[in-house]
Amino acid sequence: MKIAIVGPAFPYKGGGAHHTTELAHRLAAAGHDVVIESWRAQYPSFLYPGQQTISEPEGEPFPGTRHRLDWRRPDGWWRTGRNLRSRDLTVLAVLSPVQVPSYLGILAGLGRRAPVVALCHNVLPHERKPYDVPLMRRLLRRVHGVLVHSEAQAELARGLTARPVRVAEMPAHLPGAPGPAAAARAEGVRRRLLFFGIVRPYKGLDVLLRALAKGPDDVALTVAGEFWGGLEDTEKLIAELGLESRVELRPGYVPAADVPGLFADADALVLPYRTATASQNVWMAHEYGVPVIATDVGGFAGQVRDGEDGLICAPGDVASLAAALDRFYAPGEPERLRSGVRPADHGPLWDAYVAALTAPNARGGAAR
Template identity: 85%
Template sequence: MRIAIVGPAFPYKGGGAHHTTELAHRLAAAGHEPVIESWRAQYPGFLYPGQQTISEPEGEPFPGTRRRLDWRRPDGWWRTGRSLRGYDLVVLAVLTPVQVPSYLGILAGLGRGTPVVALCHNVLPHERKPYDAPLMRRLLRRVNGVLVHSEAQADLARELTGRPVRVAEMPAHLPTPAAAAQDDGKVRRNLLFFGIVRPYKGLDVLLRALAAGPGDVSLTVAGEFWGGLDETRALIEKLGLDGRVALRPGYVPASDVPGLFAAADALVLPYRSATASQNVWMAYEHGVPVIATDVGGFGDQVRDGEDGIVCAPDDVGALTDALKRFYAPGEPERLRSGVRPVDHGPVWDAYLEALTTLPVKGAAVRGAAR
């Protein structure tokens, strides 16, 4: 199949760009003919307060990548759509409702003869604005099928559209270490919070649990703060954690990731809500157990008591108990010994099958209201 994937790719950073790129590589390896339609300029700065691009790729860029899209040029959206007429499948990688106007422009240029799948990383944002649902409803009613990464997301998509919705587990697509870190068996009494810091990820809950938990355990927080850095510092001071929490604000390049995981006994994911995340797989690739709340797919990814601990979300007491349980004598070593890297080949095979066999025939259904 000739497949066009519309979404971010290098020099953009982060999970969305990695996923788009890895998806193209996997489709090519499966015998398809993919291209990526990416961006010269994806968002205005005020809509994405973090660092948008990086100078060095963190994986292998896909050679069939075109960068013709620009948020400032709606005429280019239509022209890009028109250029994709005749493809067997167009995949719109949907990370945020902010993309919807450009995707509607692409659909207008594409016309009704080409099947389109919306590949939704999040059907709606964790922190929503009034315009999010109307925008996503308009987009999802214009495509032929929707692919999501959890049953909860599928339920949400079905509230917005009558188009076919399919669920497929998101396979790993983030950089992994060239070799497994050497396990020296030492317990470092240090935990890691990794990734963009936003309210739904529950860093405040973790800080309160840290203050109530084992008093000799420290925490490293590494990632971009989308607001709230001053508030986080104030909370650290209020909780008396000044000497126990190390903040590393800003984007973490792939070359620095192995060192962060090597210095941690566990990765902590204290999310209030989640859809699909790569962080569990990243921790396991580095040989590190995970302490996570039971939201999104974490409860399926983390085997409680074997390679990590799962607890209730948005509950300081439950997370405090999880930290105490983790640091019981011998537990950090035992849980680390249970960590195994996951074979993602079968997961990718199932993912490609779900994407390419969605019932997308009859492209004229786009534009019809539910």
């Protein structure tokens, strides 16, 4: 098949760009003719306040990547769609409703019969705006099929469109392989936990900080990632809880080269999310031999084997998370749980993912 993926790719950073690139590599390896239509300017800065691009690629860029899309040039959206009419399938990587206007422009250029699948990382944002539902409803009613990463997301999508909705577990799209620090990780207990990734309210860092104050009093925490709304509220909470000596803040985007050291210094990765869809962070921790303490949201309970390679607790519940921290640091438990960690074999997951995306009935009929 001749397939086009429309989505972020290097020099854009983060999970969306990694996924787009890895998907293109996997589709090409399966024998498809693949191009990526990416962006030279994806969002205005007020819609994405963090760092948008990086100077060095993380992982192998896909050679068939074009950067012709610009949020300031709607005429270019239509031209891109027009140029993709000869493709057997166009995949729109949907990370946020703010992409919808540009995707509608591409769809206008594609015409009604060119097969299009919306690959939704999130059908709706965790923190919603009034315009999110009408924008996503309009997009999902215009495509021929929808691919999501969980049954909960499928239900959301089916509430917005009558088009076919398929579910496929999101496989790993990790930038690069674990470095030498991963091997050194096997020795000793650090009495340190890790919170990793963009800090947003739905990810529950405030719950973790309160649980840390109630849990073992000699355990430290590293928080590494971009703070979506600034540091002030987090710094204030740390001071109120008396955790200044136990919490290290490392604000800003974490380059791939720095990731091994963060995991080497941690006994466990903590994912205290209030809500979730799919996350790469469990897979990443397991690649570095690190157990995970996560809440029972999204797909975490399917990725973390409670009591075997990590612990599961209730979302938004300080007492439940504090109890999990106590349980984790019981004598011998960090070592036992770490011994149970096994990196996943993502080859079969990717094979199933590619099959779900390219199956004829995933693309439905002509959009109306």
